[in-house]
Structures are given as structure tokens and as C-alpha cells.
Amino acid sequence: MTTEKIKFGTDGWRAIIGQDFTVYNVARVSKGLADWLLQEGKNPKVLIGHDCRFGGELFSGVAAKVLCANGIKIVLAKGFVSTPMVSLGVLKLKAQQGVVITASHNPPPYNGYKLKGAHGGPSSPKVIAAVEAMIPDEVDMPTESLEYWELKGMLEYVNLEDMYIEYLQTKFDFEALKKSPFKLAYDAMFGAGQNVIRRLLPSAVLLHCDNNPGFHGQAPEPLDKNLQELAKTVATTPEVKIGLATDGDADRIGLYDEDGNFVDAHHILLLLIHYLHKYKHMNGKVVIAFSVTDRVKKMCKVYNLPVEVTPVGFKYISEIMIREDVLVGGEESGGIAVKGHIPERDGIYDGLVIYEYMTQSDKTMKQLIQEVYDVVGSFFYDRKDLHIENDKKNAIILKAAAKGYTAFGKYKFNNIETIDGIKYHLDNGGWIMLRASGTEPLLRVYAEGNSKEETADILRDVLETIL
Secondary structure, X not given: OOOOOOOOEEOEEEEEEOOOEOHHHHHXXXXXXXXXXXXXXXXXXXXXXXXXXXXXXXXXXXXHHHHHHOOOEEEEEOOOOOHHHHHHHHHHOOOOEEEEEOOOOOOOOEEEEEEEEOOOOEOOHHHHHHHHHOOOOOOOOOOOOHHHHHHOOOEEEEOHHHHHHHHHHHHOOHHHHHOOOOEEEEEOOOOOOHHXXXXXXXXXXXXXXXXXXXXXXXXXXXXXXXXXXXXXXXXXXXXXXXXXXXXXXXXXXXXXXXXXXXXXXXXHHHHHHHHHHHHOOOOOEEEEEOOOOOHHHHHHHHOOOOEEXXXXXXXXXXXXXXXXXXXXXXXXXXXXXXXXXXXXXXXXXXXXXXXXXXXXXXXXXHHHHHHHHHHHOOOEEEEEEEEOOHHHHHHHHHHHHOOOOOOEOXXXXXXXXXXXXXXXXXXXXXXXXXXXXXXXXXXXXXXEEXXXXXXXXXXXXXXXXXX
């Protein structure tokens, strides 16, 4: 029997539960992590947590047993936790590594394995590659129970949710937020952030804040198409002026304005840069993934802030945040980190910063977005996820890489960038990007135009050209 090689994508290893994501394969990854840690230094400590997905407690227990059996001290989170809770916990507990059993925003049949570094953010690409290389084909399954390791002094438990909430209370004035004239609605998408807003802002309108490992059959990804109940709630509840959503492990954000219009990550990044620099007089580099709007560069030029563009994957942004003074770092997918917090994406933290901005300025979301447009001009963005066979996906990307496309319907381009995927800068000031998923049979098609109608038209022409 041949053993499949386990590969980490842009944000951890993900696979379908029972197919490739099995107890045995989780044990293999954990043994690779153990061997790497023991090679790096003596007496390492690892923090492990799981989100709301099916089998989370089982798989995190397996990881804990394997690591304990290899002489590594384990701190295990009680109950489900978000990814930012684990990253913060790694930093506060001075662990050498964190493990999160999560498939983030992937569809319900998936689970995954994320690695977190001692700095409180994603492990570096170098560390991930080293761990991946040490994953064995075969592993001895430990027979001892978690209780056994606890009695041996190798395993202890921690309440990361309490730790995270106490931390947030040092960062925000919740008494002021509770008195905000703008009521907040929060959609946890059945994910691991579901208790935090309930505990901190008791008057918030809550949606899908219950534990449902099947997510009602929908991928817990904070996209407009997945959040129509939140959109309707905000639009039809007069006192609600902001809608906040987070994904399955609560590290990604989606927002809605007071009319129930979706506010994508490009706009959120611009809002955060604008607020932190102009209102809070904070400075630093802005780091964005390749798939982020060029309007960020335009705003940074106005505010005299340096910008760096990275490949897609927050681990690249986090690496820069550890070394340099970064104001905001973020991705198109809604993973954003801000100065003053850990170098980690955190949908709840980002949402609270925007909510603070609204409350302190006494302005609605639409008014704040207009402030951004006054600096960079108005724009509209959309993305189509094409679930197509890997052969077809790869053929499209190969053709694009070989400059096989000269135009997309009526839309001509004047420049091509290939940092991660293929990005076409259009003559109308917008852009198109083609990028293949590293974890799924999926081709992502990104587009930005000057209006909703133009962006929809660009996407139609792209799909007609490539399919």
C-alpha cells in the first residue's frame, strides 16, 4: 500500500474527513511536527485547539497523544476555539508552536491542520516546509489516554475563550460600544467566534451562533452569497446599522452597511488604513496579498505609507509583521491583521475596530466608505469561484502563463503581473486575475471595475473567453 504525501497549502493541510483527513494521517502530521520540534530544541510546549467542525475534539486529542508520546508538553484548549484564540494563547503561554484543527472556510466535509508560531501568528513558510518534509509514511498509534498524559504531567487544559475575551477588554471600550447609536448584527456562520460577541455585546442581534458541525450544508465563508440572511436582517431592522460576519475559525471578516450592502475585504482594508492613520495617527508599512485592489497603493501614496505586495497566503504577511512595523496587513479573502494586535488575521478584532470607528466618529458605514472614496475613487469588486476539474483548471492557468490571452472580450489590458496567479491590469483602470486553488479543484476569477454593472460585465467576458 502506498501512502499519500501530505501537502500543506496556502494556509495549512486540508482534506475531506474520512477520505484523507483521518485519525492516522493526523497522527502522521503530528509525528512530523514532534520530530521537527525535538530537532529544534529541548522541552518544547505545544498549544492545541479545534474549531466547530465535525471530529475536532477527536482529531485534536489524537494530535495531543502523539505529541505527548514523543515527550512534548501539551496545553489543550477546552471546547471549540477560534484560530486567533490559539495564536494569542501561543504567545501568552510562551509555547513553541500552536496547532489548530480547522478547515477554516472550506465546505463542511473538510477538516484541516494549521500551524502557529511562537510569535502569535502563522508559522513561517520555512517552518511549514520543514515540518511537511518530516511527515512519515507510517506512524505508531499511541494507546495511552489523555487522562494518562494529564496524570503524567504532560498535558494540561486551558480556557482560551476567557483569555481572549479578557484580552479584548484591554483593547476596546466596551461600555462605549454598548452605548453606540449603531446596533450591530453578528453572523458567526456556526463558527468558533459564536460566543465572543454574545458575551461582550449582549444586545447585538445574533445569527447562526449555535454549534452545528455541518454548517447547514454551507461553506462557512463570509461571502455575500453565503450571508443573505444577515444582509436582510440589517436592511430590515432599522436600529441595526452594521452587519459583521466571521468564517468557521473566525479569522476572516465580512461586513454589511446599514442598507444591507456587502462590504468586501478591499473596502475593509481601506477603512482600516484610513481610520488608523488619519484618525488614530498611526503609521507603518501596509502589506497586501497579490489579489488585493490597487486602490490600497493609491491611498498609501496619499498618506505617504510604504506598501509591500506578497503572494497569496497570510503566512507571507505575518512573516513581514514579525520583522517590521506594519500598520495593516491583509488579503482579498477577508483575512486582515492590524497594528496593536497579534500578527494574525482576526475577524472579530477587525470588526470591533470598524465598530469603534463608527461609534467614535458618529458616522454610518456608508458615510465612512464615502470618506475612503474621497481619497481613492469609487470601485466595485467581485469574484467567481469555478469548481472545475484539475485538468481544465491547470490548462487555463498554463495558457494564461504562456500569454495565450490577448483580451477578454471587449476588455483589453496594458500590463500583466505574475506574483501569484496572473493579474491583468485593464485599460479602464480595473483588473482581472486568474488563480488556481492549492487545496481544491477550484479556479478563482477576480475582477474590479468602476461600477457593479461594469464588474459583472467584465466577469461575463472573462468566463466566455476561458471556458
